[in-house]
Amino acid sequence: MIIRLKGIEKKYGNVQAVKPIDLTIEENFVTILGQSGCGKTTLLKMLAGLTEPTAGEIFFDDQLIFSKTKGINVKPNKREIAMVFQDFGLWPHMTVFENVAFGLRGKVSKAKRTNIVHEALKKVKLETKAAMRPGELSGGQQQRVALARAIAINPKLILFDEALSALDAVLREEMREExxxxxxxxxxxxxxVTHDQTEAMAMSDSMIIMDTGEVVQTGSPETIYHTPANPFVANFIGKTNWIKDKEMMIRPEHVHLYPDSDTTYRTGVIQKSMYEGDRYVIFVETDGQIWKFYDQHPHEKGASITFYMKENTIHSLIKQEAY
Known part of the structure; x- marks a missing residue:
């Protein structure tokens, strides 16, 4: 499905939660990434029909599902979407089976509903938990129930609102794969929707980066990481070393300890080494700034060091624009 937003915005009184957005979404798995309060959840809820935009139009393929000027606002249950919330949104008095079946009521026969629910629970590996209630399940199992409920209605589009933020780190990684x-x-x-950069990079076909109500860059994870449109994106996605007062930047993995062809160099003093499991992040003070690079071994604090970088790995942000 191709989703098109034309001039979509949201105001709450004098507060502009989402500034006018023109955007086309057609990739299979898209993340909306940004800091808390940037407008990403508001944008998601406008797509879902849970929040009415102040202005603009939304198309799902050729169907106009919202238009302020034309008075069109297709109800959420008519948009062929499902939503998975941060707090799971499960009914505590219902069994797992009943929670998953809830969205199918009145749409399919009881016999067919039973088959659909069992199939959905099988996909999320919870077929043996059908008779239990949410309070008897772990957080990860509750998240699987929420996902089963979403897929049971066979939606064209599933919207996830910070769906993994309530889980611990190990479970988050497991659930993102699932x-x-x-x-x-x-x-x-x-x-x-997420504020977790690692999560967004790992899961996305395409990313939408938001800052203070604006879409500041869209593109593949690789494109956004290697060619950020502005200093905010560069700092928000990964670690960054700045050159010439945030006019140019280089990622730590492109900083090396040995010269090569077409390299430039800098000298500095080691400040600290931080262990990350598979490598160390080395912090170096150079020209009054702290730079970072990676190595397999720690470096002694206070030691002098010379490091090198290739010109073609330095990214210029001059004249970069969001796209």
Whole structure:
């Protein structure tokens, strides 16, 4: 499905939560990434029909589902979407089976509903938990129930609102792999809101970066990481070393300890080494700034060091624009 937003915005009184956006979304798995309060959840809820835009139009393929000027606002249950919330949104008095079946009421026969629910629970590996209630499940299992409920209605689009933020780090990584696998297996499109850069980079076909109500850059994870449009994106996605007062930047992995062809160099003093499991992040003070690079071994604090970088790995932000 191709989703098109034309001039979509949201105001709450005098507060501009989302500034006018023109955007086309057509990739299978898209993340909306930004800091808290940047407008990403508001944008997601406008797509879902849970928040009415102040102005603009939204198209799902050729269907106009919202237009302020034309008075069109298709109801959420008519948009062929499902939503997975941060707090799971499960009914505590219902069994797992009843929670998953809830969205199917009145749409399919009881017999067919039973088959659909069992199939959805099988996909999320919870077929043995159908008779239990949410309070008897772990956080990860509750998240799987929420996902099963979403896929049971066979949506064209699944919207995830910070869906993994309530889980611990190990479970988050496990669930992101499962979500990707399940979404791909049912052929749905997904838009995933998060403030976690690692999560967004790992899951996305395409990313939408937001800052203070604006879309500041869109593109593949690789494009955004290697060619950020502005200093905010560069700092928000990964670690950054700045050259010439944030006019140019280089990522730590492109800083080396040995010269090569077409390299430039800098000298500095080691400030600290930080262990990350598979490598160390080395912090160096050079020209009054702290630079970072990676090595397999720690370096002694206070030691002098010379490091090198290739010109073609330095990215210029001059005249870069969001796209």
């Amino acid at each position: 979500i990707l696998t399940i979404v791909q297996s049912i052929g749905s499109q997904a838009i995933f």
